[in-house]
Amino acid sequence: MSILKQISTISVLLFLSTSVFATDYYVNTKSGSDENNGISPQKPWKTLSKVSSFGFKPGDNILLASGQEFKGTIVWNNLKGKKLKPIIISSYLSDNKEKPTINAKGFLNGIKLTDCSHIKIEGITIMADGGKKPKKGMRCGILYTSIESGNYSNISIENCTIKNVFFENSGFQRGKDEVKSANGTQSYGWGIRFLIKNKSNLKDVFVQSNRIENVAHTGIKINGRINNLNILNNKVFKTGGPGMQFSGITNGLVKGNDINYSGSNDDTRKWGRGSGMWTWGLDTMIIEHNSFRNANGPADSAGCHIDFNCKNVIVQYNVSENNAGGFAEILGNNWNCAYRYNISINDGHRVKKKGIAFQEGKIFWLSGFVGKDRKRHGPYNSYFYNNTIYTKNDLVAKMAVAKVAEGVLVANNIFYIEGKSKAVLGDQYQPQEAGEATLRNVVFENNLFLKAENWPTGVLIKDESPILGNPQFVNAGGKHIKDYTPTNSKLIKNKGIEIPLIPGDKKGLFIGVKVKKDILGNEITGLPDMGAIEIK
Template identity: 55%
Template sequence: MNNKLFFFAVAILLSCTSSWATNYYVHPELGREDNTGTNLLYPFQSLAQLQDLDLSPGDSILLAAGYTFPGTIVLQSVKGTENAPIVISSYTVGNALEDPRARIDARGQANGILLIDAGHIVVRDLIIEADGGGPLADSDMRCGVLVRPQTPGDYRNISLHHLDIRNVFYEDPGISRGKDEVRTANGSQSYGWGIRFINRTEGAELSEIRVTDCMVEHVAHTGIKFTGRDKSIRRIRLYNNRVLRTGGPGIQMSGVVDGHIKNNYVSHSGSPDDSRKWGRGSGLWTWGSSEIIIERNHFLNANGPGDSAGCHIDFNCNNVIVQYNFSANNAGGFCEILGNNYNCAYRYNISVNDGHRVKGKEGAFQEGKIFWLSGYQGNKNPRKGPFNSYFYNNTIYVNQDIVAKIAVDKAASGILIANNIFYIAGASQAVLGDQYRPEKEGASSITHVNFTNNLYLSPGNWPEKVLIQDTAPKIGNPGFHHAGGLNITDYIPANTAIIDRQGIPIQPLTNDTIGLYIGLQPETDILGNPNGDRPDLGAIAVH
């Protein structure tokens, strides 16, 4: 490049650097092993030179964009501050690049980036791959990014932004996992993971976590995963991410309090397109978590012989709200709430051809279901709940080639189902819940049910053998703009006379003093239209 232009760019970058913060540059061609790394003209050459740095608040590690860096970056016992975080990113000097990011190749490493006992860290604008490389002596997993506390303390403000994490596998190509591995609860073998936050340390809290505008694609197991001990992960924000072709779930959180998951696009979770993948997983699922809002996401094409819904609420949760999402072509189904869950809801969502899986075909050991309340809370525990489940103003479309299946556990208590549209063009069937310890037939003990005022395409859409029945069903064709389409606007009803202001106000269930922790009356529909003083039917308001 032109020398004058290069030195001018260097001067501009240096002039923007705070006098008390240090930038450490890494360039595989211009760098040397004996450079200080603190000047663009004298960068480090490899990631190995970063391991002994004594980083201070405001410092940055910057990798040359357009280049590949073999190895790993590890920050341990390093903290920035709220106003001066430590940054790991890319830098560009010279001609513009099509993708102005550096690439970390962590093949053979445990992680692309590992943060241990770290806080106030920003990782942004990087590509990370870790495609196998052989077994690891001290780890049974390989991660694009792994964040974990190992000692008691308060670790907060971790931000991951504009990362592209792809091709993360523990094994090299060609392995066979065996037919039974996909039937285990979460997989029992070694896998590659996209982004993981793990806090199993007593006395440690991990909080204020943001994952934004990231891409996670083609990894062996889960794309973005949180694993907390006794709700030791708090205040997570996942915005505008794309999670594609994961071998396991797209997004999963356990032991999390206060989560907001918004505007994410998750497709082909549970992908079987590589033998190293698990081959099963919902687009998103929660376990042992509280106060989680999951909204305005797309959950598409989940695959697997069990689970694999668009978004499901596993057991031991409370106050999980699933709203304003678009769910389509997910083998396991649409609404799935398991046992020992309290005050959870699906509202103002659209579901298209979910639950198409047929038990006994292609290895499936669970039926797909458009609606499933399950009392399952582990193999060793009796069935219990769920309690105070709210399901209202959803639009469900199932084409004539799919048998729409529904299961309601007799241990459930507190159920509101109202103002929904069930457009089921084919047959419907009541089935038993079929988790690992399947539900058994018997007398129902369901109490506190408000099941009323839902619109059905035909009288048989809700099977007679389901334990609860609509007390005031409506029958009619909403006249969707393009039934079967994959856009939200395809489900705008043309037959407004049977939709407009035909809903009922949603009130708390009998003996429920909580309702939904963010309120029962949302101001808008899935498109942002105001709901007005009386709700319509389905997810889209027409008044």
């Protein structure tokens, strides 16, 4: 064989070895050195700086030593794996079985990805509790963003713990008016954040089985042109802002998440206001089998609310408990959205002007708000059926329906209101004007009320054929879904109506108005029962 052929053959083999075969790279802050090649546990790298500067190939794994703390940040720009060969940040067994920790104190992000595709982050703990800070900005556990216009895909964050993320150092005091601003005007710490901009597009995002707790603002905040967003089985606790917030999304699934104590104010660096979850300006999302509990704040702070400019958002099979702002909230210019087969327990307990509260809590609210100083309109074609709502005796259940709402269906719900009920005005910035109005295209019938006065006469819509009686829950006032199983079969079984389309609505809900199973997964046979649970 000629020398030229030998050189050519060797070159091909070298190319194949570097382009076809993925490599595992090890990082160990105790035994490592950035002068090592990093490709074995015996010769690991030492720092996250090395991880940031190295040019990884599709299929490569970056493995941090378990049980160790790595100070610094990982920053990747324009790094791309392949669909079947993502680049993965994970761990290997070293000191103990605890996840490796990235301590990003003094850095803006634990991990920052810019213009990247086919990246997976799994099994890492990240914290970033203050430290040196720039003049402005935000601090994130994980930040994905785009600078260059383009199409990006396949970002996965799985089984990570993100905690104690604050822009400011302990002891920082926010002014008393900061919590009154719409989303906060100061710098904060965030859990996981996606910010897609500059005409970029991102598809196939998976955020699942993570734990996010004790951050200054939102736990998971995802904004921009993203198609196929999946937020699954995460636990989000004690966020200073909302638990989760989404906008700009097309096709999303938010399922199996546990959100508790959003809007937390147990640290002066937190915002102190926020719904468990809210959407804004997106199209087509299912929000199901989640729990939203103990949302706090002087305004907003519902369990899950649909902010303005959304289409096709379905909130189903969720538990909403003790959220200051309320249960069902649909704002203006929303089209064909629904709350169905949910259970609400003692939601909407906030009282306007009590403490710092400047907005009433409500168990049911249709609002025409579409932004400050803009003419209000909608929501349009709002469906609210087969929900079970319980409020205790010392809680005043409040409702509000805007004059500009158009197309409403309220049917087959159970309103178990032990105490008083009250009609209130929608109150974003300025309350809507009081007075009579006739809403167009309303179907309000066949709801079960514990007492005739459960639905206030001052609300602009009312049930044309109400049912009165006690569903006889297994444990009224309990915290679990099964506590709200009715036992009064004569009042509940097959007493629901088949849900029709709202008059004038030719579309309905994007997955249909007919439901096959209840909140517990029981098959719906015959006519639907009343409320969220079918009697077997």
